[in-house]
Amino acid sequence: MNWFFFASPSTFYRLAGRMAPWFFALAAVLGAAGLYVGLVVAPTDAQQGEVYRIIFIHVPASWMSMFIYFVMACYGAVSLTFNTRLAAMMARALAPTGAMFTFVALWTGSFWGRPTWGTYWVWDARITSELVLLFLYFGFIALANAFEDPRRGDRAAALLALIGLVNLPIIYFSVLWWNTLHQGSSVKLTGSTMHIAMLWGMLLMAFSFWMYSIGASLTRVRAIILDRERRTHWVRGLAT
Amino acid sequence: MNVAAAPMGASPHPGSFAAGFAWSFSRDLKLSVRHPGETMLVIAFFVLVASLFPLGVGAEPQLLQRIGPGVIWVCALLAAFLSLPGMFASDYADGSLEQMTLSPLPMPGWASGKIAAHWVATGLPLTVLSPLLGLQYGLTADTLLALACALAIGTPVLSLLGAACTALALGARGGGMLLALLALPLFVPVLVFGAGAAEAQASGLSAAPHLSILGAGLILAVMGLPPAVCAAVRIAMD
Secondary structure (H helix, E strand, C coil): CCCCHHHCHHHHHHHHHHHHHHHHHHHHHHHHHHHHHHHHHCCCECCCEHHHHHHHHHHHHHHHHHHHHHHHHHHHHHHHHHCCHHHHHHHHHHHHHHHHHHHHHHHHHHHHHHHHHCCCCCCCHHHHHHHHHHHHHHHHHHHHCCCCCHHHHHHHHHHHHHHHCCHHHHHHHHHHHCCCCCCCCCEECCEECCCHHHHHHHHHHHHHHHHHHHHHHHHHHHHHHHHHCCCCHHHHHHHC | CHHHHCCCCCCCCCCCHHHHHHHHHHHHHHHHHHCHHHHHHHHHHHHHHHHHHHHHHCCCHHHHHHHHHHHHHHHHHHHHHHCCHHHHHHHHHCCHHHHHHHCCCCHHHHHHHHHHHHHHHHHHHHHHHHHHHHHHCCCCHHHHHHHHHHHHHHHHHHHHHHHHHHHHCCCCCCHHHHHHHHHHHHHHHHHHHHHHHHHHHHCCCCCHHHHHHHHHHHHHHHHHHHHHHHHHHHHHHC
16 A cells, blocks of 8 residues: 555545545534533533533633644644645644634633633633644744745744644643643543533533544645645646 | 855864854854944833833832833843844845855854854843843842843843744745744743743742743753754755
8 A cells, every 4th residue: 555645635635525524524413412411411510500511612622722733733744854745735724723723712711711710811821821822823824825935835834833832731731830720620531520421521522623623624725735736737627 | 244254164173063153153243243233223122112111101119110020021022023033134135044054064053153143142232231121110139130140041042932933934925023923922931931030039939940940941942943943044045
């Protein structure tokens, strides 16, 4: 089997087109299940009441915001080391989805903060570093589109993503390192401190967001491939 | 700029890291000594912006004492940021950067030399000047010392991070604003710990933990960022 078969934009274009609907369908099913578990099955929180249900959007979105950045940086590293075009296009395709989840995490967080902390925003370590992550995404998108030559933008943005990777551990461990308003995480690899239905709701939503991210980035990478290869034979062949 | 006339590799080991470092360090330093205007502008900006704050927020001594360290840090950060384009942009525009890339001097050497020269021309004067500004804000002697120490450790990190960002943005559309979007988010941790050191001292705690973390950041930056700057310059030269 040739591992690089799908590294060619023209073959990957077709593969992505066939896979994306499945990921969207999975995202819809998992999301419906997750919302049902989260809004109907999961019990009311003893301390926070019904407000805590924002967790089913907030926590999966913040997980995805960091995870997508990590995946984007990995694609960046692959594109720099192997000089592959498709990896750089995937990194570009992931950035808007990652920025969207970062924004959703901040937005839902501020709506959660209002009733529980009494304020929409605090300059707490985790919130501030999540905001920095949003600007890293914006910087990546801006730098990738700042050059006449798209390959130049690919490489520069990939390097920027790798430099910005330092921010991820800071966000992740900020609630452990600094004792601030944002609560610590309730889910750990060694077990969680929350009700089983809450945990399932969160995991289902996280998987739903994950599948959505894959579907969205595959769809977006198809658009990027078409744009880059618009002068090639096979793209012209698609139009006729 | 015609300073490239200085002989390359004049030191005993041409082609070594030290030779590259010494060459570009002395070249860039000579440039900034002969055009002192740029350093003066950075310093003037720093002092000017720092003196705008008491006018804007009111001149109550207690308030100024409270916000002093943070304001001085933000001003130093912005001054360092505004001096960034000078590091590579003019050399890129007139082709000297390409010549340096082609020269036998190793790129990590001369790139580090340029960054060090940038720090000596901007970060160092800002650090030396910060106690004076601190006096204007009524900071105590301990706080002044903590502030200067934090700036001495933190501004080299700013120069290193900024070098990587300017090198990435060479030849990009949207110049200054793009550079702000790239560099300022990366400057945030330096600002947090730098201002934190002086504020901890001002509130009676020890500045040592913050300074240690800044120092660790500096070591990481010194080791990790010069290769990134070289990679970015190579990308720009493609």
